[in-house]
Amino acid sequence: MATKTGKEAKPRIPLSKERVLHTAVDLADKTGIEKLTMRNLAHELGVEAMSLYYHVANKEVMLDGMVEAIIGEIGEVAGGFEPPAEGTDWKTAMRHRILSARQVMMRHQWAPGVLETRTTMSPPLLHYFDSLLGIFVHGGFSYDLAHHAMHTLGSRALGFNQELFVPDDQGPTDEENEAMLAEMASQLPFLTGMMMEIVHDDPDSTLGWCDDQTEFVFGLDLILNSLDTLRESE
Amino acid sequence: MATKTGKEAKPRIPLSKERVLHTAVDLADKTGIEKLTMRNLAHELGVEAMSLYYHVANKEVMLDGMVEAIIGEIGEVAGGFEPPAEGTDWKTAMRHRILSARQVMMRHQWAPGVLETRTTMSPPLLHYFDSLLGIFVHGGFSYDLAHHAMHTLGSRALGFNQELFVPDDQGPTDEENEAMLAEMASQLPFLTGMMMEIVHDDPDSTLGWCDDQTEFVFGLDLILNSLDTLRESE
DNA sequence: ACCTGAACACCGTTCAAGT
């Protein structure tokens, strides 16, 4: 009752589009995207919900703005979107750029989901894609192959992969896991077989077993190497 | 006023979980997922919103059920999830299975988005993935490589690819496009270059230019071929 | 067993009004 969470001091810092966006990003990081409501955000800013609408047209464009902020972060991590230094192998340049993007996505878990719901590409996003295309083209790709390449990368171009079925927050208990495995054995022979092998190699692993980073890099390298072969034979 | 949309005859067919789910799928197909509210669905069924809760626990499990229905459809299109006929090349089997899934995703545009928000794998979904794994393993993959392979496929395993930024419903006008291209030229040299080449080859194409099916198959084949090479050298 | 009316606790957003 005595001190509420950091909205005590009357808002000396006036609201601004930037402050709204940055606070929104922080709040989404902290509480998850589903808790990012205009009301919650306003409260975090020590202000009424309706005040936000003076700085952002509506929630949808606010989300657009948050995405732009994220792209900016990628730029910081990657050291800008300029073409790689003369003589740099295109594959290492692309790998570096994409893994930089991934770093940013990792600290903003909500970002992939929001990215997927955007219907228009903001200028920063276009700029980012242009820079990826640049790496391809400077690396000797035709526009046609570079185009295919972008589609093949899909969301990996932004540093994330459709992780189908991230296991639930509350993981199954060990007993549930045990029971599940037993029942699965007959119905799902291959999944069971795979899991038993994995459990054998790493006893600590459970149903949510995968090392996302390893798997991401595996897929990324497979695609980049494959594209390189196509480029050579073009 | 005289005749409302097909809810005239009093509900001779009683509600049931199946009827709720199938109507939900149809309604999502017809009006889009964002219009699929419990109230709208109830109205479509000639019933009050609260009646739905007798047959489905809540909206989230209803969406789970809809996904299960979709997996069922994939089974119909693919002719079941049984392992491929003896001696079938794993790659053609996998390609066929995945392109069957894609057919189903194409007629339920909302399905990818809903799939991505699921947090638990329903039995039909597990069964589907098990069948894919089976194709890999029967094709000579180790469990370890098959595991990597599943991650590499990502959402492609279910017949869709993260199409980042499907252009807006209301496409830009020709003039807007023109203006955009002009402005882009300096800022986005590679995107502009690529688009100009594409426009040259196919004058009808615009910003929403890509042939999704072609691009999907390109990426899929690239990945499958690459995996085959890894399998051989394992 | 199956369906409903009224109500609750939320959303995003508009609009006229305050300073």
Place this chain on the structure above:
DNA sequence: ACCTGAACACCGTTCAAGT
């Protein structure tokens, strides 16, 4: 110029009540 109070049109969902 910037912020707000009250209100609107929606959500999903609970719960006691109807048949």
